[in-house]
Amino acid sequence: MQIFKRFSSGQLPLGRIEAFSDGVFAIIVTLLVLDLKPPDLLHKPSVSELGHGLLSQLPMFLSWLISFIIVCKFWLNHHYIFGQARSANYALVWLNSIFLMFQSFVPFPTAMMGEYPSNPLAVSLFGVVMAVNTVLFLALQMYIVNNLLKPEYVTLKDEHFVKKAMIGPLFYLLGSGAAWIATPLAFVFYMVTPLFYITPPSNTVKSAE
Amino acid sequence: MQIFKRFSSGQLPLGRIEAFSDGVFAIIVTLLVLDLKPPDLLHKPSVSELGHGLLSQLPMFLSWLISFIIVCKFWLNHHYIFGQARSANYALVWLNSIFLMFQSFVPFPTAMMGEYPSNPLAVSLFGVVMAVNTVLFLALQMYIVNNLLKPEYVTLKDEHFVKKAMIGPLFYLLGSGAAWIATPLAFVFYMVTPLFYITPPSNTVKSAE
Amino acid sequence: MQIFKRFSSGQLPLGRIEAFSDGVFAIIVTLLVLDLKPPDLLHKPSVSELGHGLLSQLPMFLSWLISFIIVCKFWLNHHYIFGQARSANYALVWLNSIFLMFQSFVPFPTAMMGEYPSNPLAVSLFGVVMAVNTVLFLALQMYIVNNLLKPEYVTLKDEHFVKKAMIGPLFYLLGSGAAWIATPLAFVFYMVTPLFYITPPSNTVKSAE
Amino acid sequence: MQIFKRFSSGQLPLGRIEAFSDGVFAIIVTLLVLDLKPPDLLHKPSVSELGHGLLSQLPMFLSWLISFIIVCKFWLNHHYIFGQARSANYALVWLNSIFLMFQSFVPFPTAMMGEYPSNPLAVSLFGVVMAVNTVLFLALQMYIVNNLLKPEYVTLKDEHFVKKAMIGPLFYLLGSGAAWIATPLAFVFYMVTPLFYITPPSNTVKSAE
Numbered sequence: 001m002q003i004f005k006r007f008s009s010g011q012l013p014l015g016r017i018e019a020f021s022d023g024v025f026a027i028i029v030t031l032l033v034l035d036l037k038p039p040d041l042l043h044k045p046s047v048s049e050l051g052h053g054l055l056s057q058l059p060m061f062l063s064w065l066i067s068f069i070i071v072c073k074f075w076l077n078h079h080y081i082f083g084q085a086r087s088a089n090y091a092l093v094w095l096n097s098i099f100l101m102f103q104s105f106v107p108f109p110t111a112m113m114g115e116y117p118s119n120p121l122a123v124s125l126f127g128v129v130m131a132v133n134t135v136l137f138l139a140l141q142m143y144i145v146n147n148l149l150k151p152e153y154v155t156l157k158d159e160h161f162v163k164k165a166m167i168g169p170l171f172y173l174l175g176s177g178a179a180w181i182a183t184p185l186a187f188v189f190y191m192v193t194p195l196f197y198i199t200p201p202s203n204t205v206k207s208a209e
Numbered sequence: 210m211q212i213f214k215r216f217s218s219g220q221l222p223l224g225r226i227e228a229f230s231d232g233v234f235a236i237i238v239t240l241l242v243l244d245l246k247p248p249d250l251l252h253k254p255s256v257s258e259l260g261h262g263l264l265s266q267l268p269m270f271l272s273w274l275i276s277f278i279i280v281c282k283f284w285l286n287h288h289y290i291f292g293q294a295r296s297a298n299y300a301l302v303w304l305n306s307i308f309l310m311f312q313s314f315v316p317f318p319t320a321m322m323g324e325y326p327s328n329p330l331a332v333s334l335f336g337v338v339m340a341v342n343t344v345l346f347l348a349l350q351m352y353i354v355n356n357l358l359k360p361e362y363v364t365l366k367d368e369h370f371v372k373k374a375m376i377g378p379l380f381y382l383l384g385s386g387a388a389w390i391a392t393p394l395a396f397v398f399y400m401v402t403p404l405f406y407i408t409p410p411s412n413t414v415k416s417a418e
Numbered sequence: 419m420q421i422f423k424r425f426s427s428g429q430l431p432l433g434r435i436e437a438f439s440d441g442v443f444a445i446i447v448t449l450l451v452l453d454l455k456p457p458d459l460l461h462k463p464s465v466s467e468l469g470h471g472l473l474s475q476l477p478m479f480l481s482w483l484i485s486f487i488i489v490c491k492f493w494l495n496h497h498y499i500f501g502q503a504r505s506a507n508y509a510l511v512w513l514n515s516i517f518l519m520f521q522s523f524v525p526f527p528t529a530m531m532g533e534y535p536s537n538p539l540a541v542s543l544f545g546v547v548m549a550v551n552t553v554l555f556l557a558l559q560m561y562i563v564n565n566l567l568k569p570e571y572v573t574l575k576d577e578h579f580v581k582k583a584m585i586g587p588l589f590y591l592l593g594s595g596a597a598w599i600a601t602p603l604a605f606v607f608y609m610v611t612p613l614f615y616i617t618p619p620s621n622t623v624k625s626a627e
Numbered sequence: 628m629q630i631f632k633r634f635s636s637g638q639l640p641l642g643r644i645e646a647f648s649d650g651v652f653a654i655i656v657t658l659l660v661l662d663l664k665p666p667d668l669l670h671k672p673s674v675s676e677l678g679h680g681l682l683s684q685l686p687m688f689l690s691w692l693i694s695f696i697i698v699c700k701f702w703l704n705h706h707y708i709f710g711q712a713r714s715a716n717y718a719l720v721w722l723n724s725i726f727l728m729f730q731s732f733v734p735f736p737t738a739m740m741g742e743y744p745s746n747p748l749a750v751s752l753f754g755v756v757m758a759v760n761t762v763l764f765l766a767l768q769m770y771i772v773n774n775l776l777k778p779e780y781v782t783l784k785d786e787h788f789v790k791k792a793m794i795g796p797l798f799y800l801l802g803s804g805a806a807w808i809a810t811p812l813a814f815v816f817y818m819v820t821p822l823f824y825i826t827p828p829s830n831t832v833k834s835a836e
Contacts, residue, residue: 006408007408012288016227016231016288019227020284022643022650023231023232025647025650026235026650026651026654027240027650029727029728029731030651030654030655030658030731031239032731033658033732033734036734036735038735038738038739038742038749044746047747050749068731069728072721072724072727075724076720079639090285093285094281097277097278100238101238104242105242105245107242108245115247116254116259118253119259120256121259121260121263122259198717198721199634199717215617218617221497221501225436225440225497229440229443229493232444232650233444236444236448299494299616299617299618302494306487306490306494309447309490310486310490313447313486316454317454320456321456324456325463325468327462328463328464328465328468330465330468330469330472331456331468424826434645434649437646437649438652438653438702441650441652441653441654442653442657444653445653445658446657449658449661508825508826511703515695515696515699518656519656519692519695519699522660522695523660525660525661526665529664529665534671534677536671537674539674539681540665540677
């Protein structure tokens with residue numbers, strides 16, 4: 001079809017796309033801190049009042065920590081899959097933009113979860129957004145593997161990488177479901193899931209020895 | 210004239226201008242999310258209160274989505290026209306700065322439209338700002354095509370690209386006008402218009418085969 | 419002296435310093451828009467209420483516009499003087515950092531002037547901050563010209579560039595003083611002054627033909 | 628062990644890691660200014676009211692200044708140690724991410740100290756966060772020196788650099804403790820400590836002549 005042909009046209013150097021993406025990632029992780037506001041207290045709170053204020057913000061700090069690790073993990077894997085692409089076309093630019101759109105959305109569910117940590121809806125939303133992000137990342141990866149792979153990576157594709165990659169969304173959704181039983185359980189799921197991808201899966205595309 | 214000569218002097222490498230522009234684009238799309246605040250509710254809202262709070266923020270999410278797509282579209286086309294320039298002079302730097310100034314203004318009408326989605330003035334403003342942005346982008350493009358085009362692109366200029374490029378501002382202004390009849394109609398215009406430029410017009414400057 | 423020797427040591431490539439500076443400039447110009455908030459009105463303001471709200475924000479828009487142009491002007495001139503340096507040492511890094519510190523301060527006097535446009539102190543502060551910025555930029559430029567100039571620029575230094583460069587701080591301070599007579603007069607000074615440097619002074623260092 | 632082996636695998640070019648880090652540093656220093664808000668006063672404050680408002684914000688300006696210098700100092704030293712690395716592996720990426728996480732946290736204790744400058748807990752927190760940052764930076768440096776050093780730097784390692792590097796955390800913690808005696812004393816410690824590292828320690832790794 002005409003429209004598909006138009007998207008697969010264009011042969012862009014990867015440099016500016018990576019620069020744009022790196023910029024967005026860098027801003028997201030740094031903006032996360034904007035939701036950490038000093039507790040709003042009396043004009044001159046005592047030490048114990050300020051201490052209590054900080055303690056009551058603990059869920060906020062925990063949400064920040066989880067999101068920071070998750071976004072860094074996405075950055076590293078993004079770095080990895082773009083290293084396998086030989087160039088970009090318009091389809092890749094748009095898949096990347098939509099992925100970045102949902103990445104840049106991360107501060108919202110992070111703030112929700114930090115502000116209403118005992119509300120199942122707020123905590124559950126976080127898992128859904130992360131599952132969507134993981135699926136969008138997978139779409140980006142599949143597009144590169146199937147259409148833009150550098151020749152040296154082609155020979156030894158791992159047919160099972162998609163199946164393995166579904167662990168991410170599955171665990172985020174399990175966490176999201178767990179929020180309706182007990183919100184702390186969801187926090188555990190959200191903390192554990194990024195650890196699966198803490199380094200790029202070395203077997204996605206077996207490097208040609 | 211003296212002043213024009215001064216502007217057309219200077220031969221700057223494109224690298225830092227693109228880096229500066231990419232930075233501004235990356236920050237704009239990411240800052241858009243700052244207007245998405247968790248609904249301000251009671252200390253411990255119930256699930257249904259929080260759900261209602263989120264639903265009432267739907268126009269805000271929609272404004273964010275539209276602006277995100279529009280700014281990414283501008284980024285891609287910016288990428289495209291700078292790829293045709295052989296270098297930059299001071300005139301290009303300033304045309305680019307003024308264009309970026311209006312791009313960086315985008316979060317303001319986005320927040321206006323998200324906050325007052327049924328107010329014709331607020332919704333109408335969004336279209337006007339986008340029309341101005343499109344015109345400024347066209348000025349940037351015309352300047353490159355007429356003054357700084359790489360030799361390999363010169364031979365096959367498309368004389369009609371300016372006429373074709375007027376579809377953008379026209380549709381944004383139609384949307385802006387439609388806001389005074391029915392604001393949801395304007396949202397439709399704003400969502401459809403960027404699709405015309407979702408990939409750089411392959412016929413602006415016919416690539417030399 | 420030991421300390422001076424330590425600062426003039428180090429031979430850093432310019433790449434990361436320019437990248438860091440470009441990042442800071444890009445963020446400053448984009449952050450300026452964060453002070454442009456939709457007017458805080460009733461839940462569903464009428465068109466005329468919203469229109470009045472926007473009109474009362476005019477000084478805020480004007481402050482934003484002036485600051486945007488000034489920061490872009492600094493960016494262009496920064497670009498220009500770093501293009502004349504052959505490398506960086508620690509002294510340059512710190513002169514640059516202090517300059518960027520005062521650049522990043524710009525949103526504060528901009529917000530002050532936008533919020534209290536008829537208060538002489540608020541409007542006057544803007545001029546003082548800009549004068550300091552101009553002087554710091556000059557210090558950066560003098561350091562490069564005297565210590566780090568590329569050989570091809572050395573032969574034809576313009577001895578008078580420092581004297582000429584004093585026009586900037588002088589006019590900003592005149593504007594700052596004028597604020598105590600009539601604040602709109604200061605706005606005029608602040609708008610006119612950057613025009614002197616809208617393109618890098620072609621005679622700072624005469625390019626070797 | 629399996630997990631350590633996985634982390635030490637991966638051979639990434641340094642370019643995108645430096646770009647990501649530079650982005651984060653640039654955003655942090657610029658975001659610091661967001662906590663500098665015009666004093667919230669009557670609609671049209673008099674000059675003396677505004678003057679008093681600004682004076683009462685002095686601790687806020689001082690906190691901003693200290694943090695700006697500290698983050699720039701970290702940036703320069705980060706620049707320096709990455710210049711000695713020959714490439715990156717996943718372990719370095721994560722050490723760097725965790726370091727950047729705590730860097731991006733800096734605006735929080737800065738705002739705390741600026742808002743509650745006479746509260747020992749608030750002022751003390753700043754020193755603890757800076758001590759943690761210094762230790763994390765040292766971890767990053769030690770990892771590079773022990774695992775990823777460019778061959779030309781290997782020959783003349785300074786065995787004592789770790790001991791010398793402990794001055795930083797020690798002084799920040801002394802400042803942190805001093806806050807419980809007199810908060811202004813802590814400000815003095817926080818201002819003096821970065822001066823030890825104002826240029827990269829020339830003897831960390833003696834450059835091979």
